[in-house]
Amino acid sequence: xxxxxxxxxxxxxxxxxxxxxxxxxxxxxxxxxxxxxxxxxxxxxxxxxxxxxxxxxxxxxxxxxxxxxxxxxxxxxxxxxxxxxxxxxxxxxxxxxxxxxxxxxxxxxxxxxxxxxxxxxxxxxxxxxxxxxxxxxxxxxxxxxxxxxxxxxxxxxxxxxxxxxxxxxxxxxxxxxxxxxxxxxxxxxxxxxxxxxxxxxxxxxxxxxxxxxxxxxxxxxxxxxxxxxxxxxxxxxxxxxxxxxxxxxxxxxxxxxxxxxxxxxxx
Amino acid sequence: xxxxxxxxxxxxxxxxxxxxxxxxxxxxxxxxxxxxxxxxxxxxxxxxxxxxxxxxxxxxxxxxxxxxxxxxxxxxxxxxxxxxxxxxxxxxxxxxxxxxxxxxxxxxxxxxxxxxxxxxxxxxxxxxxxxxxxxxxxxxxxxxxxxxxxxxxxxxxxxxxxxxxxxxxxxxxxxxxxxxxxxxxxxxxxxxxxxxxxxxxxxxxxxxxxxxxxxxxxxxxxxxxxxxxxxxxxxxxxxxxxxxxxxxxxxxxxxxxxxxxxxxxxxxxxxxxxxxxxxxxxxxxxxxxxxxxxxxxxxxxxxxxxxxxxxxxxxxxxxxxxxxxxxxxxxxxxxxxxxxxxxxxxxxxxxxxxxxxxxxxxxx
Numbered sequence: 001x002x003x004x005x006x007x008x009x010x011x012x013x014x015x016x017x018x019x020x021x022x023x024x025x026x027x028x029x030x031x032x033x034x035x036x037x038x039x040x041x042x043x044x045x046x047x048x049x050x051x052x053x054x055x056x057x058x059x060x061x062x063x064x065x066x067x068x069x070x071x072x073x074x075x076x077x078x079x080x081x082x083x084x085x086x087x088x089x090x091x092x093x094x095x096x097x098x099x100x101x102x103x104x105x106x107x108x109x110x111x112x113x114x115x116x117x118x119x120x121x122x123x124x125x126x127x128x129x130x131x132x133x134x135x136x137x138x139x140x141x142x143x144x145x146x147x148x149x150x151x152x153x154x155x156x157x158x159x160x161x162x163x164x165x166x167x168x169x170x171x172x173x174x175x176x177x178x179x180x181x182x183x184x185x186x187x188x189x190x191x192x193x194x195x196x197x198x199x200x201x202x203x204x205x206x207x208x209x210x211x212x213x214x215x216x217x218x219x220x221x222x223x224x225x226x227x228x229x230x231x232x233x234x235x236x237x238x239x240x241x242x243x244x245x246x247x248x249x250x251x252x253x254x255x256x257x258x259x260x261x262x263x264x265x266x267x
Numbered sequence: 268x269x270x271x272x273x274x275x276x277x278x279x280x281x282x283x284x285x286x287x288x289x290x291x292x293x294x295x296x297x298x299x300x301x302x303x304x305x306x307x308x309x310x311x312x313x314x315x316x317x318x319x320x321x322x323x324x325x326x327x328x329x330x331x332x333x334x335x336x337x338x339x340x341x342x343x344x345x346x347x348x349x350x351x352x353x354x355x356x357x358x359x360x361x362x363x364x365x366x367x368x369x370x371x372x373x374x375x376x377x378x379x380x381x382x383x384x385x386x387x388x389x390x391x392x393x394x395x396x397x398x399x400x401x402x403x404x405x406x407x408x409x410x411x412x413x414x415x416x417x418x419x420x421x422x423x424x425x426x427x428x429x430x431x432x433x434x435x436x437x438x439x440x441x442x443x444x445x446x447x448x449x450x451x452x453x454x455x456x457x458x459x460x461x462x463x464x465x466x467x468x469x470x471x472x473x474x475x476x477x478x479x480x481x482x483x484x485x486x487x488x489x490x491x492x493x494x495x496x497x498x499x500x501x502x503x504x505x506x507x508x509x510x511x512x513x514x515x516x517x518x519x520x521x522x523x524x525x526x527x528x529x530x531x532x533x534x535x536x537x538x539x540x541x542x543x544x545x546x547x548x549x550x551x552x553x554x555x556x557x558x559x560x561x562x563x564x565x566x567x568x569x570x571x572x573x574x575x576x577x578x579x580x581x582x583x584x585x586x587x588x589x590x591x592x593x594x595x596x597x598x599x600x601x602x603x604x605x606x607x608x609x610x611x612x613x614x615x616x617x618x619x620x621x622x623x624x625x626x627x628x629x630x631x
Contacts, residue, residue: 200339200393201419209394216412220401223394235420236394240308240412246428247415 007058009190010090011043012109014119015067015078017133018087030081035115035135037085039254042145044088046194046204053197059190064091064107068100101126111187113255129183132256134248144206147191148253151211151238153181154188155222184257185229192231200234207233208253212244308412311430314385315519317366318426320436321390321400323455324363325354339393346396353406354399358455358606359435360407362587365469367410369523369537376530382523387429388414389422391438423448433516435608443611451516453590453608456597462585462604468537470586471520473566474577474610475544475555477592479517481509482613484551489614500551507558512612513590514562521564541584542566545596547573578603594619 015021018040019031043061050057067078075094082089095103104112104123112123113133123130161174195205209226211219219238226233237247248256308314321327334342366384373383386409388400394416404411415425423444426434434445434452445452464470476485488496520538527536546552548571559566570580578599581589589600589607592615600607617624 200343206418216401216404216414219414220398223398223401227395233394234418236397236414236416238412238414242308242311242413242429247425250424250428 007190008060008062008110009187009194010062010064010108010110012064012066012093012104012107012112013040013133014114014116015065015070017113017115018065019078019081021074030084031077033085036113036133039113039133039145040087040089042143042204042254045143046145047088049204050194050197059194059197062090063088064093064109065089066100066103066112067092067094069097070094101128104128110190111255124180124183127183129187134253134256144204145255146206146208146251146253147255147257148208148210148248148251149184149188149222149226149233149257151209151219151222151236152214153177153257154184154209154225155211155214155218155220156181157221160218188226188231189229192226192229195231203234206235207231208251209233209236210244210247211236211238213239213241215240309383309385310381311385313381314383315523316385316387316429316431316433317363318387318389318422318429318431318434319359319363320438320441321388321392321396322437323357323359323435324388325357325360325400325403326457327354327357330354343393343395346399350399350402352399353403356407358437358457359588361464361606362435362469363409363411364466365464365587368467369469370410372537373523373526376532377526380526382526384523385413386411387431388416389426389429389431389434389436390414390416391419391422391441392416393418423450426450432519433513439609439611442609446512446610446612451513453513453610455588455606455608456601458601458604458606460604462582464585464587468539470539470541470584471517472541472543472581472584472586472589473513473517474589474591474593474596475542475546476508476511477613477615478511478513478590478610479542480511480514480555480558482511482592482615483509486614489618497550500546500554504554505557506554507561508554510562512610514564517564517566518562524565539567540565541586542569543572543577543580543584543589543591544570545572545574545577547571578605581605592616 013036017034017036020034021031040063043063047060050060065078065082067075070078079092082092091107093103093107101122105126105128109128112120112128112130114120114123114130115133115135117132120130120132156178161178165174191205191207195203195207198205209219209222211222214222216238219236223233223236235251239247322331330342330346333345363386366386370383373380388404388411390400392400397414397416400414400416413429415422415429417425421444422441426445427448427450431450434442434450435455436442436452437455439454442452442454473479476482484496484500487499517540520540524536524538524540527533527538542555544555546555552569552571556569572580576599577591577596581600582603582605585605587606589605590610591597591600591607592610592612594609597607597609
C-alpha cells in the first residue's frame with residue numbers, strides 16, 4: 001500500500017485551458033469555459049464516486065490551477081469564475097514563465113495537462129509527467145473521465161530499442177523516450193488503483209490503450225506491462241499505421257499520453 | 268447503399284489530411300525497416316477492410332457460457348486464466364485464411380501494392396481478453412495487425428473509422444446496426460458439419476435479391492405472388508435493379524480480381540465469386556445478369572435454382588462464405604456443411620418459410 005500522502009493524484013492544469021482568457025469580458029460576468037472544463041467536471045464525478053464508496057477515501061484527484069504570467073486583474077477574475085462554476089480547485093499557483101517547471105516540481109504534480117504540445121514537452125523534459133489535454137467535441141456529453149495511454153510507449157522493451165535506432169533516432173532521443181515511459185508508470189499505477197475501485201461496468205473512469213504504429217506484439221506487451229503496474233485497461237486499439245484521427249474522434253479522450261516519439265522527432 | 272470507399276483516395280477529415288499522411292509515412296518507414304520479413308498492413312482507404320468479431324474468428328462457445336452463467340467479471344478472469352491456451356478456430360477462420368492466401372498472391376504480383384485485404388479484429392470484448400486473442404492470433408500466424416477492443420461499447424463508430432468494407436459478427440443486433448449505417452454486414456453461422464475447403468482459392472457465394480440487389484422484386488413475390496413477379500421482371504428486364512447491402516463488397520472483390528487478370532492470371536485467379544439465386548434463368552434471370560453488367564461487375568458463376576433448395580449446390584461449390592437474406596436458406600446451407608452468413612435486410616426478415624411472421628405468431 002502506498003503511504004497516505006502519496007495517494008492524491010495531483011493534476012495541474014493551466015488556467016488558459018480552464019478558462020477562455022482571450023475574449024474580452026465585462027467586469028461582472030464570469031470567464032468563458034475552456035478546453036479543460038469537461039476534464040475537471042469529469043474528475044469531480046470520479047472523486048464523488050470514490051468518496052461514495054468510502055468516506056475516508058485518500059486516493060482522489062486534486063486539481064491545481066497553474067497560471068503562467070497572469071496579470072493581477074486576471075487573477076481575481078480567475079478566482080471568481082472558479083467559484084461561480086463550482087470548480088473544485090485545490091490550489092491556485094501563479095508564477096512566471098521562468099519558474100513554471102519549478103512550480104510543477106515543487107507541488108509534486110503527478111500529472112500536468114495542457115493543450116499546448118510545447119508546454120507538455122517542456123514539462124516532460126523537466127521530469128514532470130505530462131500529457132495532452134484534448135479538445136472535446138461535445139462539452140456536455142462526458143460523465144466519464146477517459147484516459148488514453150500510448151501502447152507504443154508502454155510496449156517498449158529493451159529488445160525494441162534496436163527498432164528505434166533503425167528508424168533513425170539517436171541515443172539521446174532513445175534515452176528520453178525510455179524516460180518518458182518511466183514517468184507514465186506512477187500515474188498509471190494510481191489510475192489503475194482508482195479504476196479497480198469500480199467494476200467492469202458503470203465506471204466513471206475509463207481507460208484506453210492505443211498502439212499507433214507498433215505491431216500487435218507491442219500492443220500485447222503494453223497490455224501486460226500495464227497489468228503488472230496494476231492497470232487493467234478497458235479498451236485497446238492497435239492501428240498498425242492506420243491514421244488515428246478518425247478513431248480519436250469516436251473515442252473523445254480527455255487525457256492523451258502522447259507517444260513522445262512525435263515530440264522528440266520535432267526537436 | 269452508401270459506399271464507404273472509392274477507388275481513389277477518399278477525402279480525409281478536415282485538417283487531418285497532412286496529419287494522416289504523416290502518420291502513414293512514419294508507419295511505412297517503421298515497417299520497412301523492421302528486421303522481420305512480416306508483410307506490412309495496407310493503407311485503409313485503398314484496402315478491402317474486413318472486420319471480424321472475436322466470436323466469428325474463434326470458437327468462444329465455452330467462454331460465452333461463463334459470461335452468461337457467471338457474469339462479466341468472472342468471464343474476464345476466466346479468459347485471463349486461460350491466456351496461454353490458444354482458442355479454437357471459429358466460423359470465419361477459413362474465410363480469413365483464404366483472404367491471407369489472396370494477399371500473398373497479390374504481393375507476389377504487386378510488391379508495392381496497397382490494394383489488399385486488410386483484416387481487422389473488431390470485438391466488444393474487454394481489453395484484458397485481448398492478450399488471449401493476440402496469443403491465439405500468433406499461434407495460428409494470422410495476418411491480423413489491426414484490432415479494436417471496445418470494452419462493451421458499440422463497434423459501429425469504429426467500423427466507420429476503419430473504413431470497413433465488410434463486418435462479420437455472431438451478434439445479429441450489431442450486424443443490423445451496421446447495415447442500417449450503410450456498412451455491408453452479415454451474421455455468421457457455424458455449419459453443422461465440417462467441409463474441406465480450397466486452400467488456394469477464396470470462394471464467395473452470394474444470394475441475389477436483398478443481398479446483391481435490393482429487395483424490390485422480393486416484395487412483389489411476397490405480396491403479389493410468383494406470376495406477377497415473373498411478368499414484372501420480364502417487363503423490366505432492361506431496367507437495372509437497385510443495389511443491395513453486399514453489392515459494394517462484390518465490387519471490392521471484382522477490383523482485386525481485375526489485378527490478377529491484368530497479369531494474365533485469369534485462369535489461376537485465387538478469387539472466385541458465385542451467384543446462387545432462387546430465380547429461374549428463363550423467366551427472371553436476364554434482369555439479374557443485365558443489372559450486374561450495367562454495374563460493370565462480373566460474377567464468375569451464376570446459378571439459377573428456380574426455387575430448388577440451395578444446400579446441395581452449395582455443398583458442391585464449397586464457398587468460404589455464403590451470404591443470404593433468408594434464414595430458411597441459411598439453415599439449409601448450414602445443415603449440409605456450408606459456412607453461411609445471414610444478411611438481415613429487406614422484406615425477407617418479416618417472413619419465415621414464405622409466411623408472414625406476425626401471422627404465424629397469431630396462429631400459435
